[in-house]
Every structure is written in structure tokens, then in C-alpha cells.
Amino acid sequence: MWLHLSLLHLSCLILCGQSQASDAAGRCRYTFTVAGPVESSCTGGSDKAAVDGMLSRLTLLESLVSRLMAGADGGMASAHEGGLQEAYSQVTRERNQLQQEKERLNGQIQDLQRRLGELSREAEQIGQAPCLQTHTSAGGEHEARPASDPPYSPGSEAYQEMKAELTEVSASHLLPEANHSFTGCGELLSVGEPVSHRKADSITGKYGAWMRDPEPQGAHYTNRTVWRIDAVGKDVRQLFAYEDMDQFSRGFPTKVLVLPEPVESTGAAVYRGSLYYQRKSSRTLIRYDLATERVAARADLPHAGFHGQYPYSWGGYTDIDLAADERGLWAIHSTSRAKGAIVVSQLDPESLEVRRSWETNIRKRTVANAFMVCGRLYTLASYAAPNTTINHVYDTATGTRRPASVPFKNRYRYNSMLDYNHAQRKLYAWDNFHMVTYDVTVRSSR
Numbered sequence: 001m002w003l004h005l006s007l008l009h010l011s012c013l014i015l016c017g018q019s020q021a022s023d024a025a026g027r028c029r030y031t032f033t034v035a036g037p038v039e040s041s042c043t044g045g046s047d048k049a050a051v052d053g054m055l056s057r058l059t060l061l062e063s064l065v066s067r068l069m070a071g072a073d074g075g076m077a078s079a080h081e082g083g084l085q086e087a088y089s090q091v092t093r094e095r096n097q098l099q100q101e102k103e104r105l106n107g108q109i110q111d112l113q114r115r116l117g118e119l120s121r122e123a124e125q126i127g128q129a130p131c132l133q134t135h136t137s138a139g140g141e142h143e144a145r146p147a148s149d150p151p152y153s154p155g156s157e158a159y160q161e162m163k164a165e166l167t168e169v170s171a172s173h174l175l176p177e178a179n180h181s182f183t184g185c186g187e188l189l190s191v192g193e194p195v196s197h198r199k200a201d202s203i204t205g206k207y208g209a210w211m212r213d214p215e216p217q218g219a220h221y222t223n224r225t226v227w228r229i230d231a232v233g234k235d236v237r238q239l240f241a242y243e244d245m246d247q248f249s250r251g252f253p254t255k256v257l258v259l260p261e262p263v264e265s266t267g268a269a270v271y272r273g274s275l276y277y278q279r280k281s282s283r284t285l286i287r288y289d290l291a292t293e294r295v296a297a298r299a300d301l302p303h304a305g306f307h308g309q310y311p312y313s314w315g316g317y318t319d320i321d322l323a324a325d326e327r328g329l330w331a332i333h334s335t336s337r338a339k340g341a342i343v344v345s346q347l348d349p350e351s352l353e354v355r356r357s358w359e360t361n362i363r364k365r366t367v368a369n370a371f372m373v374c375g376r377l378y379t380l381a382s383y384a385a386p387n388t389t390i391n392h393v394y395d396t397a398t399g400t401r402r403p404a405s406v407p408f409k410n411r412y413r414y415n416s417m418l419d420y421n422h423a424q425r426k427l428y429a430w431d432n433f434h435m436v437t438y439d440v441t442v443r444s445s446r
């Protein structure tokens with residue numbers, strides 16, 4: 001915009017020069033005032049104001065042209081007609097330029113209006129997304145299901161049973177054994193306070209995924225590189241790379257990678273130099289090599305529900321959640337055979353083939369999110385309650401589930417993503433525009 005305004009300013013200078021030259025000749029004098037770009041349009045700063053300013057200047061120029069044409073100023077000596085003609089054609093050129101500029105700006109306005117419309121619709125959809133705010137604490141038999149939910153109707157007994165178990169376990173049961181000088185793999189003991197590193201500044205950042213590679217490979221990116229995907233939108237393909245946490249917090253990406261196929265929801269993971277994600281509206285998993293910027297592998301996750309069939313409680317097409325931990329790469333999902341219970345599948349990080357699957361009896365819809373630590377699945381009770389808990393542990397080593405009660409805070413009350421980084425021993429989360437981390441302590445047991 002500034003460029004165009006300076007163009008205008010320049011044209012003013014040229015015009016003024018013309019009239020002054022005539023003045024210097026002492027025969028005729030044209031004086032007119034053209035509002036400068038600063039006065040007329042820069043206070044509002046919007047395109048609309050700029051166009052208005054431009055229009056008024058255009059009008060002034062047009063009237064000048066007609067005055068020149070009509071010889072309205074009178075006393076024009078034929079000797080000066082050549083000069084005037086030149087001035088006239090100059091003004092005409094300026095006018096045509098301005099007209100083009102105006103059309104271009106109008107186009108931009110329409111573009112922005114269209115985008116605004118899209119985003120408003122998106123915002124509306126978010127508003128209508130399943131919001132079971134009091135989900136975990138209420139624990140009622142009949143939870144309100146949003147109309148858009150898929151048809152699967154849960155048998156509520158299993159859930160009731162879990163609730164009953166939950167009440168018997170308290171956090172203090174686990175805490176005395178906390179060992180902060182952890183060196184090996186073990187059980188999650190506690191989750192610290194959330195630390196916000198960045199707040200997204202547009203609606204596309206309401207929810208998303210962000211992470212660091214716990215086991216980076218190659219020279220391209222390091223364990224300092226921060227990755228971010230804003231997941232709001234119909235066609236999510238942008239993967240932002242930040243040099244380090246500092247640049248991330250300031251919002252200065254070093255690179256934007258454009259993914260060849262769109263991303264579904266917030267379940268992506270970065271592991272061993274690749275981005276792993278679920279392709280939009282499919283059960284297809286993609287391994288995207290970050291160094292070569294190419295799809296390195298793809299595979300369907302057998303029988304996995306997708307696009308709202310078995311999401312976490314907040315919805316948002318969180319059917320397939322990828323996670324990396326000390327033991328490898330995992331997909332947390334469900335299948336029609338499991339009838340909505342969480343299935344944990346260990347994946348081959350190269351080929352994405354399923355090595356082995358475990359069917360838990362935790363219904364995916366009853367939990368807000370989940371992550372893996374040392375081959376154990378941990379589930380989050382609520383995505384919205386400010387004080388909630390990690391409420392189940394499923395151990396793939398024994399194939400058993402236990403209730404847990406590790407306190408967890410959703411400071412911004414809309415937690416859409418939760419992943420564990422074993423190299424840093426931190427949880428990465430995306431909570432209502434905020435990209436937050438939590439320190440965790442793990443008991444060294446095996």
C-alpha cells in the first residue's frame with residue numbers, strides 16, 4: 001500500500017511542479033490542493049480508507065483536467081498551449097494509472113472480504129464443534145451429544161465402571177515416588193504448570209499442532225527446530241519451521257513447507273526427521289521427509305475410523321492421533337471392530353505399517369486427548385476444565401489399563417493437542433490459541 005501511496009505522492013509533486021513552472025513564466029497560474037497520502041488515508045490504515053482517499057484525489061485530478069480542457073482559467077496564450085497539452089497528457093496518464101490502481105485495490109478488497117467470509121464460516125463451525133464443557137466432572141449418564149456427531153452410540157456401562165474406579169484413586173498415591181533425576185523409562189508421575197510460548201494471532205491458530213523432533217536426523221534440522229501447523233481451515237498444508245524456541249515465540253518462521261497433501265486435525269508428529277500425519281478425510285498416514293520435502297511413505301491405517309467417526313471428546317476430526325515416545329511411533333485411534341474403544345497401534349517409522357495393535361477398553365470419545373510415554377498410553381479427562389486429570393493408563397507391555405489421577409491444567413480451556421517429547425521430557429499442547437509446554441516427571445521403573 002505504501003508503494004502506491006508514494007506513487008500518488010510523486011504524481012502530486014510532478015503536477016505541482018507543472019503549475020509552478022507556469023507560475024514562474026508569469027502568465028498563468030494553476031493552484032490546486034491535493035491531500036497528501038498521510039493526511040488522507042494513513043490514519044485509518046484500512047484499504048477502504050486508502051481507496052476513498054484515492055477516489056477524492058482522482059476527482060480533483062479529473063476536475064483539473066476538465067478545467068484545463070475548457071480553458072477555464074482563461075488568458076491561455078497559444079504559446080503555452082504546447083506546455084499545457086503536455087501537462088494535460090501527463091495528468092491523463094496519472095489518472096489512468098490511478099484508475100488501474102483503484103481497480104486493483106477494489107480487487108484486493110473483494111479478496112479480503114471473501115477471505116473474511118470464509119474465516120467467519122470457519123469460526124462458526126468451530127463454535128458448533130462438540131463442546132462437552134462439563135464432560136468429565138459432570139459424569140452424567142446422558143451426555144448431550146451435538147447433532148453433528150457420528151451415529152455410534154456408546155454402551156454406557158463401561159464408562160460408568162471406569163468412573164467408579166476413578167473415585168478410588170488419588171494423586172497422592174503416586175506422588176511420593178517421584179524421582180526428578182530420571183534417567184530411564186518409566187511411569188508418568190506428575191505434570192507441571194503450563195508454560196505458554198506463543199499465542200496464535202488469527203483464527204487459523206485456534207487449534208493446531210506444534211512440536212520438536214525428539215530424535216532429529218541429518219543436518220537440516222536440529223532438536224532446537226520448532227514445527228507448527230495451524231489446523232483451522234479446509235485445506236491445511238502449511239508446516240512452519242522455526243529455528244528455535246526464541247524465534248518461535250517471536251513468530252518468525254525460517255521456512256514454510258507446503259505439504260503435498262492436506263492435513264487432518266491436530267494429530268501430527270515429528271520424529272526422526274519426518275513429519276507423520278493423517279491425510280485429510282482418509283485413514284491414510286503420510287510420512288513426509290523434512291529434509292527432501294517429499295512423501296517418503298504412505299499407508300492406510302487398517303480399519304481406522306476417520307473424519308469424525310471416533311474423535312476425542314472435543315471433536316475436531318481427532319480420529320487418528322500420532323505419537324512418538326521412547327519406544328517408537330504410535331497411532332492412537334479406533335476401529336469399527338473396537339466400537340470406539342481406543343486402539344493403540346505401533347507403527348514401523350519407515351513404512352508406516354502396523355507392527356502390532358492393542359485394543360483398550362477406554363472409549364475414545366470419553367477422553368479429551370492422549371499421548372504415549374514409554375509404551376504406555378495416557379489419557380486426558382477434559383479438554384476444557386481448568387483443573388483436570390490424566391485419568392487412565394494403558395500399558396502395552398502388559399495389555400492392561402489402570403485408572404490414574406495425575407493433575408493437569410488446561411489454563412486456556414480448550415486443549416486441542418497433547419503430545420509427549422521424550423528427549424525433553426515435556427508435554428506439548430495447543431490450548432485455545434496458546435502453544436504451551438508442561439514439564440513432566442517420570443518414575444524410573446523399567
Ligand SMILES: *[C@@H]1O[C@H](CO)[C@@H](O)[C@H](O)[C@H]1NC(C)=O
Pocket residue numbers: 179180181182183184444
Ligand atoms: C532416581 O533415579 C535414579 C536413576 O534411576 C537413581 O539412581 C536414584 O537413586 C533415584 N532416586 C530416588 C530418590 O529414588
Ligand SMILES: *[C@@H]1O[C@H](CO)[C@@H](O)[C@H](O)[C@H]1NC(C)=O
Pocket residue numbers: 223224423424
Ligand atoms: C539438543 O541436543 C543436545 C545434545 O544432545 C542437548 O544438549 C540439548 O539440550 C538439546 N536441546 C533441546 C532443545 O532439546
Ligand SMILES: *[C@@H]1O[C@H](CO)[C@@H](O)[C@H](O)[C@H]1NC(C)=O
Pocket residue numbers: 386387
Ligand atoms: C484449580 O486448582 C488451583 C490449585 O491448584 C486452584 O487455585 C483453582 O482455584 C482451581 N480452579 C478451579 C476452577 O477449580
